[in-house]
Amino acid sequence: MGTNSDSLAASMQQWRILSEQAATGALEIPEDVAFQCDRACVEYLRHLNTMLQRTEFLVDFDAFGTLPSAQQLGRKFKRLADGEERSAAVAIRQHIEVIELMRSVFRRYFVETEELDESVRARIGAIGADLGE
Numbered sequence: 001m002g003t004n005s006d007s008l009a010a011s012m013q014q015w016r017i018l019s020e021q022a023a024t025g026a027l028e029i030p031e032d033v034a035f036q037c038d039r040a041c042v043e044y045l046r047h048l049n050t051m052l053q054r055t056e057f058l059v060d061f062d063a064f065g066t067l068p069s070a071q072q073l074g075r076k077f078k079r080l081a082d083g084e085e086r087s088a089a090v091a092i093r094q095h096i097e098v099i100e101l102m103r104s105v106f107r108r109y110f111v112e113t114e115e116l117d118e119s120v121r122a123r124i125g126a127i128g129a130d131l132g133e
Contacts (some may be wrong), residue, residue, distance in 0.1 A: 008094050015101040022108050034109035041103040048096050055082040055089040 021027035029037075058081035064074030082089040 034106040038106040052092045
């Protein structure tokens with residue numbers, strides 16, 4: 001299990017580095033490519049969130065019966081599905097975190113462009129209004 005968390009940490013670190021590079025201008029992603037990557041992230045996040053919701057229903061604790069050993073087995077499977085440590089739900093939440101970080105990198109390229117366009121449009125409008133007076 002250690003390699004999965006190491007891999008996750010490495011992914012997070014890599015995307016943090018890319019985010020810093022994007023902020024300083026050292027990384028350039030064409031706006032249309034960034035937009036398409038963001039769309040893919042949105043779709044994947046939707047899928048992951050659906051999976052996360054479903055982890056609650058992966059195990060029907062009552063279906064294991066009333067024997068103490070069956071109850072113990074049911075609790076174990078329930079922990080693996082949606083517990084707080086090393087469960088499917090935790091793994092999915094970690095993936096969501098990586099995808100959200102990826103998305104923040106991609107959105108930088110077209111959200112800032114949209115904001116700049118609005119700013120320029122507002123300044124041009126103000127100049128036009130000044131000239132009209």
